[in-house]
Structure formats: C-alpha cells, structure tokens
Amino acid sequence: MLLCESLRNDKAELKKALEAKDNDLKIAKADIRDLTISYDNLKLAKMVSYGEKDVKSARQRLSKLVREIDKCIALVNE
Secondary structure (H helix, E strand, O other): OHHHHHHHHHHHHHHHHHHHHHHHHHHHHHHHHHHHHHHHHHHHHHHHOOOHHHHHHHHHHHHHHHHHHHHHHHHHHO
C-alpha cells in the first residue's frame, strides 16, 4: 500500500512537471513567433528606408551588369 501511494505521488509530481514544461514550451514558441514577426518587420523597414542615393547606386550597378551580359551574349552569338 505504501509503495502504491508513493507511486501515485511520483506520478502526480511528474504530471505537474510535464504541464510546467508544456507551458514553458508554449511560451517559447510564442516568443519565437513574435521575434520572427519583429525581424521581418525590421527587414522591411530597412528596405524601405534606403535613400535615393542608394537606389541610384543600385540602378547604376544593375545597368552595368546588364551591359556586361549583353556583351557576353553578343560574343556567344558570333
């Protein structure tokens, strides 16, 4: 009888510990979800905050790459 009562107590303690861990896991998953959303918003804000100078520079680099690709295509076609 004592062994049975002891096992019941152990089971109850383990059940409480499991519930606590499940709760911790739910909180951690919610934190990860919130942080992921915040990170995505930060990336978007950074992309939007580029100034005109950065856009102009990016366009120039892209134009240069397109010209180089056109030259390569012309050489392949010869």
